[in-house]
Amino acid sequence: MKTTLITALILLTTMFAFSSCKSDGYTPAKNVVSAFKAKYPSAKRVEWEVKSTYQVAEFYIGTTEAEAWFDNNGKWVMTESDIKYNSLPVVIRNSFESGEYAKWKVEDVDKLERAGMETLYIIEAELGEQEIDLHYLENGTLVKTIMDKDNKGYLPETTPQTALQFIQQKYPQARVVEVDQEKGLLKIDIMDSQIMKEVVFNHNNEWVVTTWEVRQNNVPANVMNVLRSSAYANYRIDDIDYEERADGTNVYIFEMEQGNKEVYVTINANTLEVVSTTPKN
Secondary structure: OHHHHHHHHHHHHHHHHHHHHHHOOOOOOHHHHHHHHHHOOOOEEEEEEEEOOEEEEEEEEOOEEEEEEEOOOOOEEEEEEEOOHHHOOHHHHHHHHOOOOOOOEEEEEEEEEEOOEOOEEEEEEEEOOEEEEEEEEOOOOEEEEEEOOOOOOOOOOOOOHHHHHHHHHHOOOOEEEEEEEEOOEEEEEEEEOOEEEEEEEOOOOOEEEEEEEOOHHHOOHHHHHHHHOOOOOOOEEEEEEEEEEOOOOEEEEEEEEEOOEEEEEEEEOOOOOEEEEEEOO
């Protein structure tokens, strides 16, 4: 029994060593290598591997460690770089240090560049046993917070062509920030004229709704008058969203609260009617 176990361990060790050596010195097709060298001519200590269907180069530029992803046609799709906190744009550091997570300890900072999308800076921070990823645009806008996330790395995000064409037609100045699939819906965050908007499509990539936050002073007076004459006039406004819907309806959604009572009040911007009141769960 002991001899059999030792033999098995030797075989496993040999197999592992062989499989590890197989990846050493791997180089993709010439078109991929040429595309990489054209994009990063000063890259040093380059090592290649295959991840999913992508050719991935791990390399250094100066002291910065990075990872660039290319498809098999040599098209660049994404680069992730490990950067120091002090290398962040000043506006991002100011945003973090003046925000609600200022007392959290910064563990890591990543710069994420993706083809056709806005560059993101991700600050990984922790407080006690809590962990959070904060996603910032270059202008310091915090666009997403993800709690308790085990960072397993980033993958290239692709936008279905039909959805991308719709965005380009409806919001021609917009840039894609994030792409998510959630409960059968495709959710695309865009930056349009310095406003963050969420554009939602169904499983057929058909547009459903676009939503964004608005300030109270940007809500038309006639809409505010409807709210003030409603049963929730004495409630405090906590948040306001504006929605453009595929059926042609435009609405303002007011998040209202009074003590322990919280409710969403939806007002049709065209007919100036309260179309729904929904308790907040």
